[in-house]
Amino acid sequence: MARLRRLASSRLLLPLAVVVGVGVGGALAFGTTSGAQGLGGASQRSYGSASTIEYQYPPNSYIPAGQALFATFCSSCHGPGAQGTSRAPNLLGLGPATVDFWVSTGRMPAENPSAIQAPRKPALLSNQQALEVAAYVNSLDPAKPGIPKVNVKTANVAVGADLFSLNCAACHTITGTGDELAFGTVAPSLRLASSTPVAEAIRTGPGNMPRFSGNLTNAQVRDVVAYVTEYIQHPTNPGGFALGGVGPVAEGFVALLFGVGILALVAFWIGERS
Numbered sequence: 156m157a158r159l160r161r162l163a164s165s166r167l168l169l170p171l172a173v174v175v176g177v178g179v180g181g182a183l184a185f186g187t188t189s190g191a192q193g194l195g196g197a198s199q200r201s202y203g204s205a206s207t208i209e210y211q212y213p214p215n216s217y218i219p220a221g222q223a224l225f226a227t228f229c230s231s232c233h234g235p236g237a238q239g240t241s242r243a244p245n246l247l248g249l250g251p252a253t254v255d256f257w258v259s260t261g262r263m264p265a266e267n268p269s270a271i272q273a274p275r276k277p278a279l280l281s282n283q284q285a286l287e288v289a290a291y292v293n294s295l296d297p298a299k300p301g302i303p304k305v306n307v308k309t310a311n312v313a314v315g316a317d318l319f320s321l322n323c324a325a326c327h328t329i330t331g332t333g334d335e336l337a338f339g340t341v342a343p344s345l346r347l348a349s350s351t352p353v354a355e356a357i358r359t360g361p362g363n364m365p366r367f368s369g370n371l372t373n374a375q376v377r378d379v380v381a382y383v384t385e386y387i388q389h390p391t392n393p394g395g396f397a398l399g400g401v402g403p404v405a406e407g408f409v410a411l412l413f414g415v416g417i418l419a420l421v422a423f424w425i426g427e428r429s
Contacts, residue, residue: 210301213290221291251289315382
């Protein structure tokens with residue numbers, strides 16, 4: 156009888172070991188996968204494609220410095236935990252790209268929190284400090300989008316021009332010089348914007364700008380960024396004088412001043428001779 160018991164125990168030992176091994180392995184695999192997919196987690200610091208746009212999260216080592224900067228420059232309006240107050244909106248769950256856009260372009264910290272629109276101005280914080288603030292805010296409630304790194308080398312500028320004229324020109328004008336909008340707001344000029352803020356604006360929709368999060372692919376955003384940073388900011392002007400690149404208003408003024416003016420002088424000269 157004892158012999159049979161030992162035999163039964165030995166037969167049960169192997170299946171039991173297999174079940175335990177599978178369970179432990181599955182738990183480890185699930186834990187590794189979950190950590191890799193966590194937004195802003197230590198094991199995943201970027202997503203997207205290097206051929207179009209790669210979205211990167213600031214490293215966790217930036218968080219302590221960002222917390223100190225946030226307490227100094229941002230907490231008086233957005234609250235100590237970035238939860239928002241009556242003076243400024245909630246920042247939780249917006250993703251690091253939103254914070255980086257506002258800080259790196261100088262719109263934040265705001266000189267006048269009650270202003271209708273925060274204007275672009277020389278940045279108070281450096282690009283490094285903007286990333287540190289973004290890292291801290293994102294650590295409170297990790298979210299997308301990350302900071303976009305755009306590969307304009309693979310872009311199709313012609314496609315970008317079509318997309319810009321369809322989605323952006325109505326506010327920023329076809330030449331990217333910006334324009335006045337309703338209720339004291341403006342669409343800013345794009346002449347000085349670098350590739351990262353342009354992509355951040357497209358993906359996050361700052362101010363009155365719509366957020367193109369699902370209706371434009373990464374390849375299309377890349378093409379728009381390339382059109383802005385290459386063609387709008389470095390026009391060829393094959394026709395001669397660019398006249399500031401502000402479009403038909405300046406061209407019509409010059410035509411009226413010189414064209415009609417010269418014709419008037421010629422008509423006056425003919426009249427005097429006759």
